Amino acid sequence: MNEIKVPELAESITEGTIAEWLVKKGDSVEKGDPVVELETDKVNVEVNSDFAGVITEIIREEGDDVEVGDVIAKIDENGEAGNSSSTSEEKSEPQESKTEEVKETKKAETPAKEDSSAKGDVIASPAARKRARELNIDLSAVSPRDPLGRIRPEDVEAAASGASNTSKPAKEEKKPAEKTEFAKPVERVKMSRRRQTIAKRLVDVQHEAAMLTTFNEVDLTNVMKLRSERKEKFIEKHGVKLGFMSFFTKAVVGALKDFPLLNAEIQGNELVIKKFYDIGIAVSTDDGLVVPVVRDADRLDFAGVEKEIGSLGKKARDKKLEMSELQGGSFTITNGGTFGSMLSTPILNAPQVGILGMHNIQKRAMVMPDDTIEVRPMMYLALSYDHRIVDGKEAVQFLVRVKQLLEDPYDLLLEG
Template sequence: MTTEVRVPTLGESVTEATVATWFKKPGDAVQVDEMLCELETDKVTVEVPAPAAGTMGEIVAAEGDTVGVNALLATIEAGAGAQTSAKADAPAKAAKESSNDSSGGNVDVMVPTLGESVTEATVSTWFKKVGDNVSQDEMLCELETDKVSVEVPAPAAGTLTEILAQEGETVQANGKLAVLSGAADGAVEPAQRPAAETASSGDAKTAEPRKGEDAPSAKKAMAEAGLNPDQVKGTGRDGRVMKDDVARAVAAGATASAATTAAPAAPAATPRAPVPAEDAAREERVKMTRLRQTIARRLKDSQNTAAMLTTYNEVDMTAVMELRNEYKEEFVKKHGVKLGFMSFFTKACCHALREVPEVNAEIDGTDIVYKNFVHMGIAAGTPTGLVVPVIRDADSMSFATIEKAIAEKGARARDGKLSMAEMQGGTFTISNGGVYGSLMSSPILNPPQSGILGMHKIQDRPMAINGEVVIRPMMYLALSYDHRIVDGKGAVTFLVRVKEALEDPRRLLMDL
């Protein structure tokens, strides 16, 4: 039986990719979900897992080839190849081979699927220690990636006999975390791993990861930019340099050739000024989480890439507050969720985006991609940092549906349960600094989006209305936008339409 390996979905608006690296060659044995190759698109790196176990057959698309979505990459032949490999690797895989033995063997605890283009994670917390008994599906540890936390359940009941990745260590996708042994009675002695495997694991913890073959597109880009691999920090598997790594190095002002440069390379960050010993003794140094590092990098990349400007306005919240107070009890009874302000702002933004579509667009090379839909990002603060869950097709939702989606996504964000898919594909973002008391701020764009609306604190202020001074609940609004595709007129028009819709919500019903 022959199984076809095809190019998976590559992401919104992405139709082709380059074959970067093959991890297997014809004749190799493969297991289900074992990584076969890595594809590189303009935006992400995609790993292709084996859809079935067997022997690697023909490789149709070689490294460096460009392939379209659903194109044939290779074939897998079922049968003897996998058996031959299993026999050859028996000493190293004995524990795993016996994992289904009801008499009590070893079960490997592996890193689960981390999400599209995510190849590694950091072990955040172990909930169990060596010697503890565990039940099937009981949480063993928590992993932290650039965007989400992933809990790892026990694949079977037994005793935790070995932890291979300690807290703080970085693990690769599909890597081994720990070993379970026997029934959950603590009677089974920890299994000894083969000497070769033990040495390999120890080396992996102390030695630097081996740098693999750089992506073909990255080699071409480095040649065109006059860079050598030592000048580019690789983010691919095993430290391979990818195409976007070269782009970042060029943007950072990498020199044309390290061989002709006598001066030492500049440090990645400005060195910290000397601290007096008496002050240093009272400091606490904590390593940034992967999420915080990603937030910092993305925000800085946004400032470096986009021509970002911010325009401001203010809105009288009287009408929205009166409408909300009048119907909030009926709203809860009928829909089972509270009527908040976010649904009004979401509706107002969707209304304004129809009139000013460039605020809902993005730049892709020399093209502008206009979106005929609104996937609304709602920024949410969590104990580990800011995340932006996405409400898809918010422009077609009712107030109740929006409120339910916001409540559900917010709860999942606070609990660290959001998946990668739930934070991808946003076209516009709303950030509410008012919940923390902010009166005025300039939000930073969430790339590749071209607009973000900043909400702020509602504060009673004296306003001149029809020649009289009255007290009104006012809120400052801030729209940050990418001036490369959004002109000042469009940005101001968008913000005025949001203001008008909030000050007279009936305009939303009349589509005015």
């Protein structure tokens, strides 16, 4: 009998939620066949079987939270699909015996020093458990700062140094309030792991960054004219439409070169000013917002940017993004205008210090330099920035530079 375990997913991912079983008990699988889909903080990943055989037991159900190394199913390499002898034996085996087997499996996988946290009343990351063993810290006495109650390595460090109040009454205060009962009908829906992560990070960034937003408006007359002039030849030559996002991506890259602190981040007491331009493009999916990254956007032409954005957007909606496609961006663009938004204050995508918000295009009567009035396609732009690094003057000048590049896109297209 072999075990199917949660494999190493990625360097920054140690846990997930079982989203969907792709097989059921009694199914025959080949080595390498996908058997379960896991939902992680950022992407959904399929777990493949390391063995060929018959699924004899599914230990963890859909919706269960699991960690790397957890046994989630068992497989018999000698079984027969639908009616294996091992399956029959397990069916006749007393339920108490099966329960003890699962308990023994988990006990064997759990180091002795984790007894207090293995009871199920403590939620901690594997790194936190390891650090607690090293420091001989009882995890049940550590107060998590995570609003979801999960203990992180820094919580263990704080408990070890005496910086955290580790008394049990203090921990009780961290527990979520009891569920409110309503007199009228409600529906309770468990938050997906991705939605929980989004919620936590949005709160974290507002606590950690000195976030401000500055606004401007851009006249897209010349962008729309240029797209109209070039669209047929562009599609014929490159096989992709000339959209708005390539113009905005190129304009952002140009402005970042002039104002490099918008392309930086804080690490300890140092500023890390990035000399590359990996631009995150926010994509809305059914499961929440993800931000795949267009790598080296400064080296791509307009067609390259459009193809990359199209490919990443499709992968995001199909839940096919790789972790490498979500990590390491230096600046983010988000387009609320696709949903009709006229104005918003986008939240930073930490540890980045700048995010540009695009909005709906609306025709408005504008007073021109010669005092005539013309109807122009206008868009409000919003730049949220971290005031710890970026001064107001620099933020305003950055946004003005983006506006200038978009209002004179012919040079931008040639240079891009």
